[in-house]
Amino acid sequence: MTGDRRHQVVVVGGGFGGLNAVRALAEADAEVTVVDRTNHHLFQPLLYQVAAGILPPGLIAPALRSVLKEQRNSRALLADVHELDLANRLVRAQGPDGRPLELRYDSLVVAAGATHSYFGHDEWAAFAPGMKTVEDARLVRDHILSAFEMAELATDPRERAEWLTFVVIGAGPTGVELVGQVAELAHDVLPRDYRSVDTTEARILLLEGATAVLPPFHPRLRRWTHRRLEQMGVQIRLDTMAVAMDDESVTVRGPAGEETIRARTRIWAAGVRASPLARMLAEQVDTETDRAGRVAVNPDCTLPGHPEVFAVGDMVSLHELPGVAQPAIQEGKYVGRVITARLAGDERVEPFRYVDRGSMATIGYRAAVADAFGVRVTGWVGYLAWAFIHVLYLIGWGNRLGTLYTWARALVFSNNRGHRIITFEEATDQCLHAQRAGQRAAPSLRPAGGAAGAARRQKG
Known part of the structure; x- marks a missing residue:
């Protein structure tokens, strides 16, 4: 908290990890901003059924604003994040019309996911x-x-x-x-x-x-x-x-x-490869990414040396967890609870524990x-x-x-x-x-x- 300003939480990515972090912050004394390149949350496990003509996209891709409309401390922005400035606690992004955006944060959650990997081709x-x-x-x-x-x-x-x-x-x-x-x-x-x-x-x-x-x-x-x-x-x-x-x-x-x-x-x-934002984070904390481009995080999903910055989902390396929906969901909920507890004055943080649901x-x-x-x-x-x-x-x-x-x-x-x-x-x-x-x-x-x-x- 800085002065009378409410704690600012910026969440990059509205996928499984990001959305679950936002929803877990519903009762937190904070203002939450989720930034994504799309205006919807995508349920990727059923995406192949859109490709097969079974399901229309709308059933598996609800609009983020619709999902969060009842959560009064959150908002969604359609923008492309291109820089994470950890030293100045800034997220720099670009709107669809090219306008620059600067989002100042007290806590940052990066859940940018992964993209295709063609193994060098x-x-x-x-x-x-x-x-x-x-x-x-x-x-x-x-x-x-x-x-x-x-x-x-x-x-x-x-x-x-x-x-x-x-x-x-x-x-x-x-x-x-x-x-x-x-x-x-x-x-x-x-x-x-x-x-x-x-x-x-x-x-x-x-x-x-x-x-x-x-x-x-x-x-x-x-x-x-x-x-x-x-x-x-x-x-x-x-x-x-x-x-x-x-x-x-x-x-x-x-x-x-x-x-x-x-x-x-x-x-x-x-194959898949982590979002380029993972490498950007790794460079700022002077660490390496793994072969899939993922950045290593602490047991509480924070970046080394930056307890205010969390990373979750497909873009992180933690306990050798697979890049599927369940780890991202559980990590997002965990991070939301950690930030909520910190704002309530509880600094006791248990390490993240993954429950394998099969x-x-x-x-x-x-x-x-x-x-x-x-x-x-x-x-x-x-x-x-x-x-x-x-x-x-x-x-x-x-x-x-x-x-x-x-x-x-x-x-x-x-x-x-x-x-x-x-x-x-x-x-x-x-x-x-x-x-x-x-x-x-x-x-x-x-x-x-x-x-x-x-x-x-x-x-x-």
Whole structure:
């Protein structure tokens, strides 16, 4: 507290960590400002269902202002944070119109999350989009649906085969869930919608550099997932890594050597890298980031030498916790409680303790794996457990009921995907943007993420 001014808390990022920190500060004697590059909180575990046309974005991405409207000590700002000045306790950002913003803080919570990691090949972003934002999911959806439309138009069997080849790189939960949805679209949902092309002829490949799908899961669940995906028509390539890409193919290296796969649709689900703000923090406290770009924090989630600065979620390294939703949620709640206790005069801080609530992944309709509290289930039971937990963590009863209704309509009663709308312009963009981006990136070998982002912004 400085004079009569209320304690100022700035939270950078409205994801799982940031939002839970803000909500945990509801009773604190403080003014809380959350700054994010989007105006919504995104429930990322269901983002792949937006890409598959099952759910509309609004059900999993409520507006931050709507979420916080009843919390009178908080406000939300749409801005891009580009500097964290720890020495002067300032957050510098830029508004959508370019205007500079300076936010002074007494306590700072940085929950900037993570982005895609192409392992030193950022130019691949133009050819294999990842999925971290609503715009990413829309882009992937447009890729998938445009591929089927182009296959319907193609008269050359070779070209048609390329449009009907889908490659998902990375067999973690996101990759497994995505490839399962592509398989269901091709084999169950779309066959009766097309006349000139048999969508069941789609070739769907899942590439994984490790020796099993879902590497973090129990071996029994990994084996079950592998069998289930193969039953759905997915070709699984283990010990296989992408080594090159262009606008029409991906070259992989596996046990049998190198192979070039002709595929017009490639989706990246292989790795993530912490927000650049993690490195910015690390430089100011004279420490290093790990291989994933994460900054190490103290057991109470503070930065070394800066007890007023907290960092949580995917951008921090703490107890070797995975970069998934649960650590971010629990860390955000913990930090909010710590700041509230400090303002009440209680300086006794217990170190953060993570409670592992298990792991889950859905392979397709009525098929999922779940490992929670020592109980491992698959199939229907796993699917029901997965659905219950994910609906429970959605924000707002309207979104929960809307999601249940949409699932019932899309998966149970109609076997359809009601949110697979694209336009001629969007299909044209998908057909041409990778070629243009590749032509721009190739001469200079510069990262292509900007090109892909520009395409998304142009659509937006």
